[in-house]
Amino acid sequence: MSDRNVSLHVPGRDVLPAYVRALEAGWSPNTMRNVAPEQLAAIAADPDLFVEGLNQRGGTIRLHDGSEVARLPDMIRWIIAIDQPERPFVGSINLRWQEDEAGRPVTELPSHVLGHVGYTILPNHAGNGYASAALAAAVTEARAIGLPFIKITCDADNVASQRIIEKNGGRFVEGFVAPFYGPEERLMYRIDLQS
Numbered sequence: 001m002s003d004r005n006v007s008l009h010v011p012g013r014d015v016l017p018a019y020v021r022a023l024e025a026g027w028s029p030n031t032m033r034n035v036a037p038e039q040l041a042a043i044a045a046d047p048d049l050f051v052e053g054l055n056q057r058g059g060t061i062r063l064h065d066g067s068e069v070a071r072l073p074d075m076i077r078w079i080i081a082i083d084q085p086e087r088p089f090v091g092s093i094n095l096r097w098q099e100d101e102a103g104r105p106v107t108e109l110p111s112h113v114l115g116h117v118g119y120t121i122l123p124n125h126a127g128n129g130y131a132s133a134a135l136a137a138a139v140t141e142a143r144a145i146g147l148p149f150i151k152i153t154c155d156a157d158n159v160a161s162q163r164i165i166e167k168n169g170g171r172f173v174e175g176f177v178a179p180f181y182g183p184e185e186r187l188m189y190r191i192d193l194q195s
Contacts, residue, residue: 006130008077008079009079012051016051069112072113074095074097075094076094079093079130089122091125093119096116114153172188175188
């Protein structure tokens with residue numbers, strides 16, 4: 001799937017070397033905790049198993065406090081810049097949701113999940129519109145899944161992320177503190193997906 005200047009790729013061995021270089025440079029696909037060391041170890045142990053784990057459903061994930069919880073249905077995509085000749089890896093985005101007993105998507109999220117979408121761009125590629133384009137593509141995917149809206153959060157001082165969310169139809173809902181993640185204020189936005 002592509003949107004303007006990015007293409008979203010299912011994690012695979014073709015992009016894995018660039019992903020590893022980003023991890024080695026200190027980037028983390030998780031904005032709540034640095035998972036680079038554990039991901040590098042997992043890739044070194046078995047790269048195919050690592051990639052398979054990103055693309056599978058079910059299982060558990062480790063939270064920033066070390067606890068493990070059931071993994072929600074999700075879509076992890078690696079962001080590739082298609083507006084540059086070398087088509088570099090520039091970040092990742094994920095979309096997560098819950099399902100009811102019949103397997104239909106529902107908008108409620110567990111308390112440890114701050115929003116339906118999370119994304120992060122490598123610092124040297126920030127400011128080029130990649131996050132905005134990736135979020136637009138994820139919004140399209142959320143609509144196709146059948147979600148009526150998505151919630152997305154950002155830190156209160158992250159003006160760039162606020163602009164990205166608003167550019168993609170985000171409407172400010174509230175400021176809040178999630179004690180599980182610390183005392184920092186966060187902002188909640190909602191993007192309606194119904195026509």
